Amino acid sequence: MQWDGGNPSHAAAPLSTKFLGQKVSAVKWMSSQQGAKRLLTGSWDDRVNHLTLWSVPYVRNEHSEHGGHADSIEPIELSHIPMRASITSLAKGSNDREAIVSTGDGKVHVVDILHGSTLEIRHTWDGLHTAGCACTALETRSPDFKIASAGEDGRIHILHLDQGEPVRTWGDGFGATVNDVAFRSQSEFFSVNSMAQLQLWDVREKGVVNTFRFENSADDGALQELHSVCVHEQGNKVATGDNCGVLNIWDMRMAATELVEFPESSVQCHTSELWNIQFHPIHTDHVFTASEDGKLLWWNTNPHDEHQQDFYLPSDAGKLNVRDLINEPYGLGVNSIDVEDELIVCGTDGETITLFAPEF
Numbered sequence: 051m052q053w054d055g056g057n058p059s060h061a062a063a064p065l066s067t068k069f070l071g072q073k074v075s076a077v078k079w080m081s082s083q084q085g086a087k088r089l090l091t092g093s094w095d096d097r098v099n100h101l102t103l104w105s106v107p108y109v110r111n112e113h114s115e116h117g118g119h120a121d122s123i124e125p126i127e128l129s130h131i132p133m134r135a136s137i138t139s140l141a142k143g144s145n146d147r148e149a150i151v152s153t154g155d156g157k158v159h160v161v162d163i164l165h166g167s168t169l170e171i172r173h174t175w176d177g178l179h180t181a182g183c184a185c186t187a188l189e190t191r192s193p194d195f196k197i198a199s200a201g202e203d204g205r206i207h208i209l210h211l212d213q214g215e216p217v218r219t220w221g222d223g224f225g226a227t228v229n230d231v232a233f234r235s236q237s238e239f240f241s242v243n244s245m246a247q248l249q250l251w252d253v254r255e256k257g258v259v260n261t262f263r264f265e266n267s268a269d270d271g272a273l274q275e276l277h278s279v280c281v282h283e284q285g286n287k288v289a290t291g292d293n294c295g296v297l298n299i300w301d302m303r304m305a306a307t308e309l310v311e312f313p314e315s316s317v318q319c320h321t322s323e324l325w326n327i328q329f330h331p332i333h334t335d336h337v338f339t340a341s342e343d344g345k346l347l348w349w350n351t352n353p354h355d356e357h358q359q360d361f362y363l364p365s366d367a368g369k370l371n372v373r374d375l376i377n378e379p380y381g382l383g384v385n386s387i388d389v390e391d392e393l394i395v396c397g398t399d400g401e402t403i404t405l406f407a408p409e410f
Contacts, residue, residue: 064375064376064404064405064406065123065405065406065407066123066124066125066404066405067402067403067404067405068124068125068402068403068404069401069402070091070093070102070401070402070403071401072093072094072096072099072100072401073093073094073095073096073385073398073399073401074091074092074093074094074385074386074397074398074399074401074402074403075092075093075094075095075136075137075138075385075386075397076091076092076137076138076139076140076385076386076397077089077090077091077092077140077386077387077388077395077396077397077403078090078091078140078141078142078149078388079388079390079393079395080103080142080146080149080163081142081146083105083166083167084166085107086105086106086107086108087105087106087108087390087393088103088104088105088106088128088163088166089103089104089105089106089125089395089403090102090103090104090140090149091104091140091397091403092137092138092139092140092151093136093137094136094137094138094154094385095136096136098132098133098134099132099133099134099135099136099137100130100131100132100133101130101131101133101137101151101161101169102127102129102130102131103127103128103129103130103163103167103169104125104126104127104128105125105126105128105167106123106125106126106393106405107123107124107126108123108393123405125403125405128167128168129167129168129169130169131161131169131170131171133153134155135153135154135155135157135184136153136154136184137151137152137153137154138152138153138154138184138185138186138187139151139152139185139186139187139188139189140152141188141189141190141197142190143160143161143190143195143211144190144192144195144211146163147162147163147164147166148160148161148162148163149161149163150188150190150197152185152186152187152188152199153184153185154184154185155184155185156176156177156178156179156180156181156182156183156184156185156201157174157175157176157178157185158174158175158178158185158188158197158199158207158209159171159173159174159175160172160173160174160211173211175199175207175209175214175215175216178199178201178205178207178216179201179202179203179205179223180201180202180203180205180223180224183201183202183203183223184201184202185199185200185201186200186201186202186227186228186229186230187199187200187228187229187230187231188200188231189231189232189233189239190233191233191236191239194236195210195211196208196209196210196253197209197210197211198231198233198239199231200228200229200230200231200241201227201228202227202228203221203223203224203225203227204221204222204223204224204225204226204227204228204243205219205220205221205222205223205225205228206219206220206221206228206231206241206251207219207220208253218253220251220257220258225243226243226244226245226247227243227244228241228242228243229242229243229244229275229276229277229278230242230276230277230278230279231279232279232280232281232288233281234250234281234285234288234302235285237252237253237254238250238251238252238253238259239251239253240279240281240288241279242276242277242278242279242290243275243276244275244276245263245273245275246263246273246274246275246276246292247261247262247263247276248261248262248263248276248279248288248290248300249261249262250262250302262300262311274292274293274294274296275292275293276290276291276292276293277291277292277293277323277324277325278290278291278324278325278326278327279291279327280327280328280329280337281329282329282334282361283329283331283334284334284360284361286301286302286303286360287299287300287301287302287314287360287361288300288302289327289329289337290313290327291320291323291324291325291326291327291339291341292323292324293322293323293324294318294322294323295318295319295320295321295322295323295324295341295343296316296317296318296319296324297316297317297319297320297324297327297339297363298313298315298316299313299314299315299316299361299362299363300313300314301314314362314363315362315363315364317363317370319339319341319347319349319372320339320341320342320343320345320347321341321343322341322342322343322383323341323342323383324339324340324341325340325341325342325383325384325385325386326339326340326384326385326386326387327339327340328387328388328389329361329389330389330410331389331390332391333410334361335350335351335352335361336348336349336350336351336410337349337351338375338387338389338394340384340385340386340387340396341383341384342383342384343383344376344378344379344380344381344382344383344384344398345374345376345381345384346374346375346376346384346387346396347372347373347374347375348372348373348374348375348408349363349370349371349372350370350371350372351363351364351370352364373408375394375396375406375408376396376404381398381400382398382399382400383398383399384396384397384398384399385397385398385399392407392408392410393405393406393407394406394407394408
């Protein structure tokens with residue numbers, strides 16, 4: 051369906067907006083340190099890009115006009131590492147002193163956070179992708195820590211910290227660009243690619259478990275490239291976003307054994323590429339979408355029933371509560387978002403990071 055609920059309402063003003071002077075491609079909350087939250091950011095499309103660690107002092111203020119949150123928080127830079135290639139994705143490592151970083155030159159890096167505040171590259175997997183092809187996405191999974199990474203050449207790798215080479219690789223280097231990956235369980239993960247395919251993989255298998263292709267063609271007959279994927283906390287609902295701003299929700303309870311022909315629901319929520327999707331890990335009826343159109347939308351998918359057990363995106367637009375967290379009608383693209391507890395952060399092509407603390 052096309053979301054026709056009118057213009058989304060605007061939520062409370064952001065807690066903080068920090069100008070970095072570089073386009074921000076990726077953001078990731080790290081563990082707290084000495085009462086302050088820590089944030090990792092990566093830049094792109096510059097001669098020298100930067101991986102930067104920030105301290106975010108955050109004090110809950112019950113009398114704040116923001117509804118019980120700090121009136122203002124200013125990220126403080128702790129450390130940065132210059133990188134020639136664009137930073138494409140960030141993930142938490144196996145402990146709170148470690149991060150995993152992918153870059154546009156096809157590499158995956160393990161970065162140590164020394165003494166809680168200093169970044170240092172410990173290990174790099176090189177040659178993961180065909181020469182000139184970026185490593186486009188990665189995600190990690192604990193407790194049996196593993197890394198899933200993917201690239202422009204269609205290759206997908208499973209990496210272990212104690213192994214210098216990938217423990218499993220799919221693809222011959224001539225496939226469709228894989229734009230995003232997301233774990234469903236300790237052994238299964240999803241990927242989305244430029245051929246409009248949502249694919250389910252199992253780290254124990256040699257090939258893809260199942261492929262789902264949504265025939266949502268553009269006016270010129272071209273299939274819509276899928277850019278983002280996110281798995282709901284329950285594991286049976288998967289969200290994908292395409293290059294026309296469509297948010298699809300898939301019911302994957304039978305995905306390993308049956309063909310799922312169509313999404314459970316579809317909403318035209320943005321006017322251009324939907325770069326990132328995040329379900330809230332606690333308030334699981336809430337989902338956030340970030341797009342090239344400059345919008346960061348906050349969806350409450352079931353505002354009338356707090357006891358709903360299963361995530362569902364209703365087809366009735368009147369049942370959707372949608373808020374635009376960034377009130378800039380001509381804003382530049384929002385590339386990345388991350389949600390942790392009560393704080394949300396996004397990174398933009400406007401060279402900013404912005405923090406929000408919405409009331410759920």
